[in-house]
Amino acid sequence: MFIPTHSSMLGIVAIGLLATTPASAQETFDLDALVEAARGEAPITVYAVTGKIVDTAVAFTQKYGVQAEGRKVNEASQVELLIRESQAGNIVGDVSVAADVAAIAAQLVPYGIVESWVPADIAPHIAPEWTDPLVLVNDPHVFTYNTEVHESCPVSNIWQLTEPEYARKLTMLDPLVKPNYADWFNQMEMHFDAEMAAAYESHFGRPLETEERSATAAWVSAFARNQPLLGDSTSVAEAIGAPGQADPFMGISPIAKYRDNITADFKLGLCVGMEPFIGWLYPGPGVIAAGTKSPNAARLFIHYLLTAEGLDPQLIDGKISTNSQVTLPEDEPSGIADYFDQLMAFSMTTAVDDFDARQDWQDFWRVNYSR
Secondary structure: OOOOOOOOOOOOOOOOOEOOOOHHHOOOOOHHHHHHHHHOOOOEEEEEOOOOHHHHHHHHHHHHOOOEEEEEOOHHHHHHHHHHHHHHOOOOOOEEEOOOHHHHHHHHHHHOOEEOEOOOOOHHHEOHHHEOOEEEEEEEEEEEEEOOOOOOOOOOEHHHHHOHHHOOOEEEEOOOOOHHHHHHHHHHHHHOHHHHHHHHHHHHOOOOOOOOOOHHHHHHHHHHHOOOEEEOHHHHHHHHHOOOOOOOOEEEEEHHHHHHHHHOOOOEEEOOOOEOOOEEEEEEEEEEEOOOOOHHHHHHHHHHHOOHHHHHHHHOOOOEEOEOOOOOOOOOOOOHHHHHHHEEEOOHHHHHHHHHHHHHHHHHHHHHHOO
């Protein structure tokens, strides 16, 4: 069991309440008062999965006169650091951005290691499902093909990827290394299994009959047996979109890699219209260490990341802000803004279930992949 050393944040200026507080009960937000309070606190450190957090922290410091340092830390390491720092009573990371969603829900929030805060002035523009804990952005992972070889996506149904012609011709991040993919499987089974079954019938012309416990499990089993090439985001994007290929892979890529269409002349294209969805959205929470000595500065940074200015470096990578007033730039290379309604959204209400089922899905994947 993880024992938190701090259960609440102290010395916070009255500028708004926690995410679980009804909007009608929120106090009037005063950004100037928050800035003034933050300037009297110690510098903060922000953990984030993107290296762009370094420049974001510099811009934040220049804007508000509040010292912040950004550090690139992967999802799992952020959770581990937050736990250990809380246990030791020595907080280094004051703010965590886009850490492991399921682990936050299962290992951090219940033990008071982190807290969630939604700025009252932005709260009306954030859908309730993204407020407990606060989600700053959603990161699309999308089915992708090579536009140089194919005029349109060669796949129109997720079940096509289980057929023999795609054996060893698919690529994706490794679910054993990136557990958010195992979480995706669980989310599909819990919330979209009927859609997976309907997609099967649409493709094969008959209802699904399977010995597996669900349509999703049947798909994961068959997909794994086609042995996708597993790699990191760079190798996945290269296998799909590198120019000059005669027979490229297709697969699932983080939307951020579509910037390679500009920087490296890659040919990554969205599988628009694919049944039952063209990809999925992975939530990027923004939480505050409960033991921070700079709670106002931490809250100010969260507020900054919910604005177009604060999120600007990530918007070009297709990250979708939960603040509905912040939109993607017109030159975002994937064009995902036109297809939000074709993406599968994660449900934060079952994030703990994702964590509990993660190992089972990883074992299930490992067994079927090795067949």
